[in-house]
Amino acid sequence: MSTKIDHTHDPRAQSWVSSANEPGAEFPIQNLPLGVFSSGGESAGRIGAAIGDQILDLTAALDGGLLPGLESQAAALHSDSLNLLMSHGASARLALRRAIFELLHVSNANVVSAARCLVPMSSARMHLPARVGDFTDFFTSIHHARRTGELSRPDVPVAPNFRNMPIGYHGRASSVVVSGTPCVRPRGQTGASAAAGQGYVPSQWLDFELEVGCFVGLGNSLGTTISIDDAESHMFGLCLVNDWSARDIQIWESYPLGPFLAKSFMTSVSPWVVTLDALAPFRVAAPTRGEDEPALPEGLTSPTHAAHGGISIALQVLLQTQAMRENGMEPVVLSQPRFEDQYWTLTQMLTHQTSNGCNLRTGDLLSSGTVSGPERENSGCLVELNAGGKEPMRLPSGETRLFLEDGDIIWLRGVCHRDGYRPIGFGECKAQILEEMK
Amino acid sequence: MSTKIDHTHDPRAQSWVSSANEPGAEFPIQNLPLGVFSSGGESAGRIGAAIGDQILDLTAALDGGLLPGLESQAAALHSDSLNLLMSHGASARLALRRAIFELLHVSNANVVSAARCLVPMSSARMHLPARVGDFTDFFTSIHHARRTGELSRPDVPVAPNFRNMPIGYHGRASSVVVSGTPCVRPRGQTGASAAAGQGYVPSQWLDFELEVGCFVGLGNSLGTTISIDDAESHMFGLCLVNDWSARDIQIWESYPLGPFLAKSFMTSVSPWVVTLDALAPFRVAAPTRGEDEPALPEGLTSPTHAAHGGISIALQVLLQTQAMRENGMEPVVLSQPRFEDQYWTLTQMLTHQTSNGCNLRTGDLLSSGTVSGPERENSGCLVELNAGGKEPMRLPSGETRLFLEDGDIIWLRGVCHRDGYRPIGFGECKAQILEEMK
Numbered sequence: 001m002s003t004k005i006d007h008t009h010d011p012r013a014q015s016w017v018s019s020a021n022e023p024g025a026e027f028p029i030q031n032l033p034l035g036v037f038s039s040g041g042e043s044a045g046r047i048g049a050a051i052g053d054q055i056l057d058l059t060a061a062l063d064g065g066l067l068p069g070l071e072s073q074a075a076a077l078h079s080d081s082l083n084l085l086m087s088h089g090a091s092a093r094l095a096l097r098r099a100i101f102e103l104l105h106v107s108n109a110n111v112v113s114a115a116r117c118l119v120p121m122s123s124a125r126m127h128l129p130a131r132v133g134d135f136t137d138f139f140t141s142i143h144h145a146r147r148t149g150e151l152s153r154p155d156v157p158v159a160p161n162f163r164n165m166p167i168g169y170h171g172r173a174s175s176v177v178v179s180g181t182p183c184v185r186p187r188g189q190t191g192a193s194a195a196a197g198q199g200y201v202p203s204q205w206l207d208f209e210l211e212v213g214c215f216v217g218l219g220n221s222l223g224t225t226i227s228i229d230d231a232e233s234h235m236f237g238l239c240l241v242n243d244w245s246a247r248d249i250q251i252w253e254s255y256p257l258g259p260f261l262a263k264s265f266m267t268s269v270s271p272w273v274v275t276l277d278a279l280a281p282f283r284v285a286a287p288t289r290g291e292d293e294p295a296l297p298e299g300l301t302s303p304t305h306a307a308h309g310g311i312s313i314a315l316q317v318l319l320q321t322q323a324m325r326e327n328g329m330e331p332v333v334l335s336q337p338r339f340e341d342q343y344w345t346l347t348q349m350l351t352h353q354t355s356n357g358c359n360l361r362t363g364d365l366l367s368s369g370t371v372s373g374p375e376r377e378n379s380g381c382l383v384e385l386n387a388g389g390k391e392p393m394r395l396p397s398g399e400t401r402l403f404l405e406d407g408d409i410i411w412l413r414g415v416c417h418r419d420g421y422r423p424i425g426f427g428e429c430k431a432q433i434l435e436e437m438k
Numbered sequence: 439m440s441t442k443i444d445h446t447h448d449p450r451a452q453s454w455v456s457s458a459n460e461p462g463a464e465f466p467i468q469n470l471p472l473g474v475f476s477s478g479g480e481s482a483g484r485i486g487a488a489i490g491d492q493i494l495d496l497t498a499a500l501d502g503g504l505l506p507g508l509e510s511q512a513a514a515l516h517s518d519s520l521n522l523l524m525s526h527g528a529s530a531r532l533a534l535r536r537a538i539f540e541l542l543h544v545s546n547a548n549v550v551s552a553a554r555c556l557v558p559m560s561s562a563r564m565h566l567p568a569r570v571g572d573f574t575d576f577f578t579s580i581h582h583a584r585r586t587g588e589l590s591r592p593d594v595p596v597a598p599n600f601r602n603m604p605i606g607y608h609g610r611a612s613s614v615v616v617s618g619t620p621c622v623r624p625r626g627q628t629g630a631s632a633a634a635g636q637g638y639v640p641s642q643w644l645d646f647e648l649e650v651g652c653f654v655g656l657g658n659s660l661g662t663t664i665s666i667d668d669a670e671s672h673m674f675g676l677c678l679v680n681d682w683s684a685r686d687i688q689i690w691e692s693y694p695l696g697p698f699l700a701k702s703f704m705t706s707v708s709p710w711v712v713t714l715d716a717l718a719p720f721r722v723a724a725p726t727r728g729e730d731e732p733a734l735p736e737g738l739t740s741p742t743h744a745a746h747g748g749i750s751i752a753l754q755v756l757l758q759t760q761a762m763r764e765n766g767m768e769p770v771v772l773s774q775p776r777f778e779d780q781y782w783t784l785t786q787m788l789t790h791q792t793s794n795g796c797n798l799r800t801g802d803l804l805s806s807g808t809v810s811g812p813e814r815e816n817s818g819c820l821v822e823l824n825a826g827g828k829e830p831m832r833l834p835s836g837e838t839r840l841f842l843e844d845g846d847i848i849w850l851r852g853v854c855h856r857d858g859y860r861p862i863g864f865g866e867c868k869a870q871i872l873e874e875m876k
Contacts, residue, residue, distance in 0.1 A: 174799050223622045258692075356687070356702065
């Protein structure tokens, strides 16, 4: 693995930004995720690091001489996306982390200058962190595969290929948007609309999918592969992904070429990219397999990967309806799956993606597919939680929900915990459902 | 439709570039396709128009004052891709066509200056014509759908959704390359390799797919749709596409999410983009349907589209093996389908793609999927021509071919014909198969 635990993970480390030290803060000094933001009505974004409830403006910090030794990253830090920074590789990323850590640490004597580089999150607008060249969506929860498979093919719910490789499909890159962008209910053809001669109708089965995404750092050339032990040097960092899905459109269109317009109307990502460096303490063993399962194919396993290929993340989906907001009710937790329950790791996904010589480019987004736990109540999408559209959820407001309704807000959240370490969070990936297009 | 027949389609028009006037020339003055080229060892490309066996360097022509009235397109013509030009819309594209036509017409008195802007095709290297943001591959030949469907599900070879909408899937944008780029035989998992515990092996069922692609000109915003009658104002021009396919990988990986690594190792496009203006004389009625077929859904038809939505293109696939080359034998024609035999038009594909609010961006590539004629001998891929891997072709060299072998060269070609008009061609989309990755 390319990342090691060092002093930036010391749980006792505190920042002079006091909000970062509060219990439950998602962005303590041990995290320092990167993103693109603007403030004061600017249209172009600039690069920042999250600390407590503030954003450290990295352009301003660099120009103010507060990030010594990072002169070679000046062009990247003056960019309006993370792509150039991502292309610099793992050692440049770690050098940046360490410089930001020193600047924000309580021992820094230069607090007055550094404080001038802070922008309150509450006054900032977040942008998409990277230009995404290609977006790949995988399908790596065996619990999700089994429960959705049982709906359409109860005899063989998990297809034979599932245990041999991380199944994936190409997603739509143009409609990857940052958290906060509203989700307009899509129109499309469904089996019912086609049978009735109605053509395109508003989707009635609008669903979320809780996923974890990985941004590619260094790419590779067409015709080359990336080995399992080299894969992590091509991974920059992680975010939360909501792969919005119109199930009624999906069921009708997906045979034989897979999901298309059921997904391409929008995919949301959380704005803060949690780097592999920040995640180092939360690495866990890759999933093991039973004796009745096929052995891992050569190329998708190694001793290092087996020991550390997984990442432990406690995930959450929350819902707040229009009625709940009007009655002052807090969002309700719908599901709490764990990322380490996936059958395949992000490292294996990246390796598999290049196994045929396909080239990855800096900024590409690889997403895990729905993260669903072993128990149905910890499923990462409604179509599992409602048993294929048959069992509506009862909400604390007295309402019921089968699929999403206009006005609903969905939040995805994720936090990494480990004994002896400070927890770090991903922030939120949020969107409100708006009524259908006119 | 946005394009009209005008004096640039006059079949009597001749160019002072004599090779453009020869019978069978694919790039007469009535065509003027656009592309990106370099010469003399330059690495960056510049924009040109094809005329006979020459390329008109449009940057040089503009800088030499030979393209009057196009000052507003200066930045686009100085670019290293067609994207900016594509974003200017249909009227700018037509103004450029007319200016190039006047410059290259025999009546031009300024031939000496203009001739200095010519670069022989034989000394130029062609580049990918546009930066492709997203690549969508459709599946719009009912003959291809039926013949491939019969292999896996003889009871219902054409799925019920096929006649209701143009089925498509997201392709891989990073591995779209220009004609001439060699195709390295991909490795991957197959059902047989998985059963034998072998993991990733070289594909043994490597195939081509003859397709016609459309580059998007003007895009649309997320959450908006493009109507069937507005769709052509968002189409810039067409090229040939070879959607290389590893059938053994495809069969194993595609269920349930569709093709992924069986396609993403490479997709080739022809370098010259034939504009919608050049294609205006070759427009034909959109396909009609029998009384036993579902009516066209509202949104995918209009009187204008019904009358002119199709495009007539005579296509060809040619093969030359290593042995044929060594024995001085010409390439053999494998198949000659016609583009107007597709069940759905490119206009319908673009409209359908945005029906859910998905945003198109300038330079996006929409491809038709395999173009196969009603007769099996005019299929656009080997897996149809060889009846699912069961009937090898016998070649004039005495060799047989089931799927592609190392050293094979595949050419795609396309020409538009119509009585009373000068035929125009697409040039070639060519690649040689190289042995597997090491």
